[in-house]
Amino acid sequence: MIAETGLAALWLAAALALLQLFLAFGPAAMRGGGTAPVRSVAIVQGVLTLFAMAMLMLVFARTDLSVLLVAENSHSAKPWLYKVAGAWGNHEGSMLLWVTILGIAGAALAIFSRTLEDRTFTAALGAQGTLALGFFAFLLFASNPFARLDPPALEGRGLNPLLQDPGLVFHPPTLYFGYVGLSVAFSLAVGALVTGRVDSALAKAMRPWVLGAWIMLTLGITAGSYWAYYELGWGGWWFWDPVENASLMPWLAATALLHSVNVLVARDSLRAWTVMLAMVAFSMSMVGTFLVRSGILTSVHAFAVDPERGTFLLALLAIYVGAAFILFAVRSGKLAEGPPFELASREAALIGNNLLLTVILGVVFVGTLYPLFVEAATGAKLSVGPPYFNSVAGPIALLLAVLICIGPLLAWRRDNGEKLKRLAIPALAGVTVLAIFLFAIPDGGLLEKVALGIASMLALSALLPLVGRKLRRTPLSTWGMVVAHFGVAVAIAGMATSSLFTSEVLIAARPGEQVAVGPWTVEFKSVTPAVGPNWTALQAELRASRGGGVSVLRPQSRFYSSPPTETTESAILTVPSGQLYTVLGKSAEDGRWQLRLWWKPLVTLIWLGGALIALGGALALGGRAWRGWRKAQEA
Amino acid sequence: MRGQLRILPVVLLVLLVGALVWRLAHPPDTDVQSEMIGNQVPVFAQTDALPGKPGLSSANLADGRPKLVNFFASWCVPCIGEAPVLTELKKEGVPIVGIAVRDRPSDLRQFLVDNGDPFERIGADPQSRLQLAFGSAGVPETFVVDGRGILRMQHIGPIEPDDIPDLLNAVRAAR
Numbered sequence: 001m002i003a004e005t006g007l008a009a010l011w012l013a014a015a016l017a018l019l020q021l022f023l024a025f026g027p028a029a030m031r032g033g034g035t036a037p038v039r040s041v042a043i044v045q046g047v048l049t050l051f052a053m054a055m056l057m058l059v060f061a062r063t064d065l066s067v068l069l070v071a072e073n074s075h076s077a078k079p080w081l082y083k084v085a086g087a088w089g090n091h092e093g094s095m096l097l098w099v100t101i102l103g104i105a106g107a108a109l110a111i112f113s114r115t116l117e118d119r120t121f122t123a124a125l126g127a128q129g130t131l132a133l134g135f136f137a138f139l140l141f142a143s144n145p146f147a148r149l150d151p152p153a154l155e156g157r158g159l160n161p162l163l164q165d166p167g168l169v170f171h172p173p174t175l176y177f178g179y180v181g182l183s184v185a186f187s188l189a190v191g192a193l194v195t196g197r198v199d200s201a202l203a204k205a206m207r208p209w210v211l212g213a214w215i216m217l218t219l220g221i222t223a224g225s226y227w228a229y230y231e232l233g234w235g236g237w238w239f240w241d242p243v244e245n246a247s248l249m250p251w252l253a254a255t256a257l258l259h260s261v262n263v264l265v266a267r268d269s270l271r272a273w274t275v276m277l278a279m280v281a282f283s284m285s286m287v288g289t290f291l292v293r294s295g296i297l298t299s300v301h302a303f304a305v306d307p308e309r310g311t312f313l314l315a316l317l318a319i320y321v322g323a324a325f326i327l328f329a330v331r332s333g334k335l336a337e338g339p340p341f342e343l344a345s346r347e348a349a350l351i352g353n354n355l356l357l358t359v360i361l362g363v364v365f366v367g368t369l370y371p372l373f374v375e376a377a378t379g380a381k382l383s384v385g386p387p388y389f390n391s392v393a394g395p396i397a398l399l400l401a402v403l404i405c406i407g408p409l410l411a412w413r414r415d416n417g418e419k420l421k422r423l424a425i426p427a428l429a430g431v432t433v434l435a436i437f438l439f440a441i442p443d444g445g446l447l448e449k450v451a452l453g454i455a456s457m458l459a460l461s462a463l464l465p466l467v468g469r470k471l472r473r474t475p476l477s478t479w480g481m482v483v484a485h486f487g488v489a490v491a492i493a494g495m496a497t498s499s500l501f502t503s504e505v506l507i508a509a510r511p512g513e514q515v516a517v518g519p520w521t522v523e524f525k526s527v528t529p530a531v532g533p534n535w536t537a538l539q540a541e542l543r544a545s546r547g548g549g550v551s552v553l554r555p556q557s558r559f560y561s562s563p564p565t566e567t568t569e570s571a572i573l574t575v576p577s578g579q580l581y582t583v584l585g586k587s588a589e590d591g592r593w594q595l596r597l598w599w600k601p602l603v604t605l606i607w608l609g610g611a612l613i614a615l616g617g618a619l620a621l622g623g624r625a626w627r628g629w630r631k632a633q634e635a
Numbered sequence: 636m637r638g639q640l641r642i643l644p645v646v647l648l649v650l651l652v653g654a655l656v657w658r659l660a661h662p663p664d665t666d667v668q669s670e671m672i673g674n675q676v677p678v679f680a681q682t683d684a685l686p687g688k689p690g691l692s693s694a695n696l697a698d699g700r701p702k703l704v705n706f707f708a709s710w711c712v713p714c715i716g717e718a719p720v721l722t723e724l725k726k727e728g729v730p731i732v733g734i735a736v737r738d739r740p741s742d743l744r745q746f747l748v749d750n751g752d753p754f755e756r757i758g759a760d761p762q763s764r765l766q767l768a769f770g771s772a773g774v775p776e777t778f779v780v781d782g783r784g785i786l787r788m789q790h791i792g793p794i795e796p797d798d799i800p801d802l803l804n805a806v807r808a809a810r
Contacts, residue, residue, distance in 0.1 A: 276644065287651070296658045310659050318652045325644040332641055369654065376657040589761075 003067050003146040006055030010096075010146075011101060013048035014136035014192035016041050017129045020106075024126020035118050038125050039110040045105025045132065053087075053100040059069060060087040066152035069145050071550035075158035077534045081323075085169045086159045091293065092145035093311075094172060098289065099135045101173075101180040107133060109184050109209070116188075116205045117197060124184075124191030131183055134316045142312045161535070161560040161567050167227030170617040174245060178217025179285040182254060189275045190324055193331045198271040201266035206278065208621060210261055214254045221247050222610030233568035233583045235504070235598045237606055240389045245368040246288030251363055253281035256357040259350045260603075267412055269338030269347055271323060273354070276328060280570025283321040284361075290317050291368075316591055342414040349407030356400040363393045394447050401454045401492060404485050405461035422464050430457030437500075444500045451496040459489035478624025484616025498603040508592040518599025519546045520580055521551075527584070527593060535560045537569070540584040540593065546571060555584040578602050669770025669778075670787045676704075676784050682760035684735045685743055691758030692731055697784030702730035703802070704778045705754070705768055708738050709746035710773050711774045717793035718750035724799060725753040733757040736766055736774050744776035778800070781809035787795035 023038040056069075061084050065071045073090040074083055082089075106128040113121060135571045139145065153594045188206045192198045224247065229237040238244060257277040263275045294310030310554035341347040374380055405426065409419040434453030441449070462485035465478060503518040525541040537556040544551050560567065573580040578601035585594025599602040671677070676696045683690035696704065705721060707714040725731055733754035735743050738761070747754075760766055760791065769778060769786070779788040788805045790798065 101750045117768065139713070272641075280644075283648075289653070294659065296655070296662070307659050309664065314655055314659065321648055322645065322652075325648055329645055369651070372654050372658055376654050376661075553751075 002055050002059050002062075002064070003148065005608075006052045006059075007144070007146040009048045009052040009055065010136065010140060013045045013052065014133065014140060016045040016048065017136055017364050020045065020129030021126055021133060024122050024129060024285070034258045035122055036527065037127075038122055040404055042110035042125050042129065043130070045108045046103040046105075046110075048130075049100045049103030050074065053096055056096055057084050057087045059146075059557060060084055060093075063156060064153070065156055066149055068147045068149040071149050071153035073157065073159055075156040075534065078159060079162070079533055081166075081169060082159060082164050086163070088172050089159050089168055092143050095135070095139055095143050096145045097172065098176055098180055099132065099139055100181055101176050102128075102132050102135060105181055105184050105209075106187075109187070112208075116201060117195075119207075120188075120191045120195045120197050120202065122191070123194040124187045127187035128183065131187065131320060132182050134320065138309075138312050140314060141355075142309050155435055156285055158534075158560070161558070161565045162231060164560075165227065165231055167231065171224045171227055172568040174216050174223060175220030178213050178220050178254075179247075179250060179288065181209060181213030181216060182250060182278075182282040182285050185213070186324065189278035190327065193275060193327050196331060196334055198264075198275055200265050200268045203261045203274065206622065207261050207265060210254060210257050210278075210281075211617055211621045211624075214251070214258050215614050215621065217247070217251045217254060218610060218614040221251060222607050222614065225610070226607050230570055230572055230581075231567075233570045233596075235570075235581050235583075235596070235600070236504075237498075237603070240367070240384075240595040242368050243288075243292050244290045245364050249364055249368075250284040250288060252357050252361040252364065253277060253284050256354045256361075257281050258358075259353050265337075265348050267339060267341065267347055269341065270351070270354075271324065271335045271338055272328075272332040274560075275332065275335075277354070279321070279324045279328065283324070285315075286313075286321065290314055300389045300627065316364050323465055339413075341412070344410065344415045344417060346410045346412045346415070348396050349403060349410050352403050352405060353400065354401065356396055361397050363396065364389065367392075370491050394451075398447075398451055398454050398492075401458050401488060404488060407456055408465045408481060408485070409461075426457045426460035426464070429460055429620055430454060432456075441500065448496040448500045449493050450603040451501075455489045455493040455496065458492070459486060462486040462489055476626065477620040480616045480618070480620030480623060482616070483619060484613045487609045487612025487614075487616055489609070490605050490612055494602055494605025494609055495522070495608075497607065498600045499517060501601045502603075503599045504515070505595075507595050507597075507598045508588055509595050510592050511567040515595065515597060517580070520544050520597075520599055521546065522580075522582070522597060524593070524595060527587075530556060532558075538584065538587075540582075540595070542571070542582055542595075543578055544582075551580075552592075553580070555582045557584050558588075574604060579604060649777050652653065657778040658717070667770075667772035667791075669786070671768075671770040671786050672789055674786060676780060676786055677765070679758075679765060679768070682759045684733075684738065684757040685740050685747075688754075691756045693784065695732065695756055696780050697782070700730050701779065701781045701787075701806045702732060702755075703806070704769075704780055705733045706736055706769070706776045707733055707769050708736045708774050709742040710738070711736075713793040714746075714775045715750055717775050720794045720796055720799065721753040721768055722751050723796070724794075724802065727799075727803060729803065730755055734760050734765055736760045736763055746753040766768075779805045779809055 020038060020041045023041060059067050059070055060074055063070060063074055063083060068091060069092050074086050106125065109128060110125060154494045185206050188202060192202045225237050228239070254618045257274065260270050260277055261273045263270045290310070290313045293313055296310060328603065337553045367388050370384050371382055373383060405423060406420065409422065430453040434449060435457040437449040437452055462482055465482055466474060505515055505517045508514055508598040509515060509524045511524055511526045513524050515524065521544070523543040525543055527538055527540050530537040530539040535558045537558040539554050539556045542553040542555070544553060551573050553573055556569040558569055568583050568585070570581055570583045578599065581598040581600060583596040585596060588592050676693050676698040678693045681692035696702070720773045721731060722741065731753050737758055738759070758765065773791070775793050777794060778786050781787050787809045790802065794802065
């Protein structure tokens with residue numbers, strides 16, 4: 001019954017999405033009948049999708065093996081948390097989560113957006129309903145999560161053990177909130193193009209959505225990167241894998257949008273550009289969803305290739321993005337230019353930011369899809385890997401980091417450059433750091449050393465907007481900017497140091513032997529069996545020390561019974577100066593074991609930086625929400 | 636923004652969708668073709684998979700008779716489906732040798748009891764080293780080796796009854 005209730009809720013929600021479309025673009029909207037009906041439809045639709053998702057989580061929690069999806073992806077012996085999170089650890093459930101968030105986003109737009117002019121708002125809700133309709137159709141016709149299995153299975157096949165991790169609980173939902181939250185910006189852009197009213201009121205309405213989605217994307221990507229880092233046991237934190245790129249591309253577009261939307265709010269400039277970016281950001285989300293869910297690009301996220309579903313998703317993508325882009329081509333010519341500004345101004349710096357981010361986006365896009373284009377055109381097979389991405393996107397990103405030092409110090413419209421003098425000390429610090437690394441380490445990449453110089457400069461200059469202000473009276477949004485920009489410096493420093501200074505040892509050792517890696521001495525004590533709820537393991541005991549006390553690490557080689565899979569569970573020792581990362585490999589016949597040890601100085605800064613960037617966004621969002629609430633109270 | 640520029644996103648989208656449609660129509664080929672075809676089999680010393688069953692060395696693969704080298708394992712479910720087809724090929728007079736990948740003697744013996752033993756010799760490959768040296772990426776996989784020990788053909792995945800004529804022809808051609 002639970003599954004049928006969920007399915008019925010989905011059908012009902014789909015019908016409401018259709019109604020939403022008619023209310024927004026039909027004759028009633030032309031007469032201008034107010035926004036109340038379309039608002040309530042969007043809210044009910046959101047509630048229904050949320051209900052359907054809850055029903056799916058319920059059948060997973062109960063391991064109802066008469067539901068096909070549960071039988072194929074769950075198991076009665078699985079820990080409780082992973083049963084529930086397993087609801088989205090598969091194709092159908094994951095798409096339902098996607099659609100649920102789309103529904104929630106539409107409902108939230110209907111509830112919270114009160115400032116926008118009625119016709120633009122109605123058209124935006126109509127666009128949101130249209131998006132939802134297509135994805136409901138996808139779920140109902142090509143990817144039903146509630147399909148029954150008759151007779152029921154005796155036992156489920158189990159969840160891929162790599163997914164049995166707290167990462168599964170957080171990573172997909174945060175990433176999806178980011179991906180799909182951008183749909184609101186897309187819908188608002190479409191609505192504004194329909195009515196031709198692209199102005200600072202639109203930007204004000206759009207900003208919190210972009211900011212919220214961007215925070216979630218930042219968290220999702222950061223968490224995903226750390227998950228891959230410790231779970232896959234390769235010691236790397238970013239692989240330029242197509243699926244990773246699929247999440248990076250919307251983030252880059254959203255970051256650009258976040259900055260251009262501020263220009264539109266403050267100065268009413270960059271109208272057409274901002275609208276375009278809002279469309280591109282969500283389009284990139286859909287491209288990402290397509291790439292992941294169709295499985296057409298080879299990736300560590302090895303999802304099954306399913307041409308039928310792929311075709312359906314591609315058709316949705318082509319229709320939605322195509323319609324939006326055509327609307328843009330037809331209508332954007334009518335948008336008036338905003339007020340003028342000079343080259344030395346905050347606007348110009350933000351345009352620089354947008355251009356550089358767009359170029360990086362282009363670099364990632366081309367690198368990800370180049371093998372596909374080449375194979376389609378010539379039949380030749382090739383792959384594009386880290387050397388391309390790092391050496392092309394890296395320098396551009398560093399250029400952008402330099403621009404972040406300058407931009408926040410400039411005034412809107414025109415600037416006399418007075419505040420730029422404050423950059424002297426950070427610049428000096430940056431050059432000093434660069435010089436030290438150039439002399440102290442003769443080998444090692446130039447890019448990393450330059451990156452460390454720029455990171456030092458940025459870490460100091462990020463704080464400059466606070467200089468001369470009363471800190472307690474500084475708006476939270478300014479604090480947010482400072483924290484986020486500081487986070488960029490921290491992340492860059494982490495990437496560069498871990499790349500320059502990581503030491504790696506791959507060795508076959510017998511219990512009792514000692515291995516040196518970086519400043520650490522690791523004693524290989526023993527290998528013993530260990531047992532978990534649905535796995536058995538061989539567990540090594542390693543005693544690591546560098547002078548002072550001894551820390552024990554227990555990397556495992558795990559065997560899951562259902563489905564039968566071997567995984568490596570790395571053991572990581574985190575200290576303030578970095579991480580010692582250990583992996584237990586196979587045994588040789590002569591009693592030796594493969595051990596893989598890394599010492600990664602300051603690697604944690606990468607994720608700390610990511611978290612700071614997201615925190616900065618949260619401060620800005622919180623500050624704006626607080627101010628809006630206070631204004632509403634006063635009024 | 637100028638007129639032509641405004642159409643650019645649409646043009647880029649058409650290109651992208653075109654490429655993706657092409658990819659959906661031509662799914663990527665995930666089979667790993669061996670680079671060793673046309674080359675001498677890699678040299679390896681004799682290994683025994685089972686006590687009492689003749690083991691296999693690279694010298695056995697250059698004894699003048701073309702033969703099939705079958706990479707298999709007792710833990711490999713498609714290998715069970717393939718077993719009757721191998722027996723069929725043996726009846727046609729094709730010499731077959733096996734290489735048991737990452738297997739245990741007790742499991743292997745049971746597998747041969749359950750599914751028949753078409754193999755003249757069986758070598759053991761506990762670490763998949765032989766498999767990699769042959770350029771094979773999975774089980775089951777089957778190679779046609781000619782009388783001088785040169786790899787002539789690779790068959791990826793289980794041999795289906797429909798594949799028998801092709802393999803027989805390849806073995807005849809390798810004489």
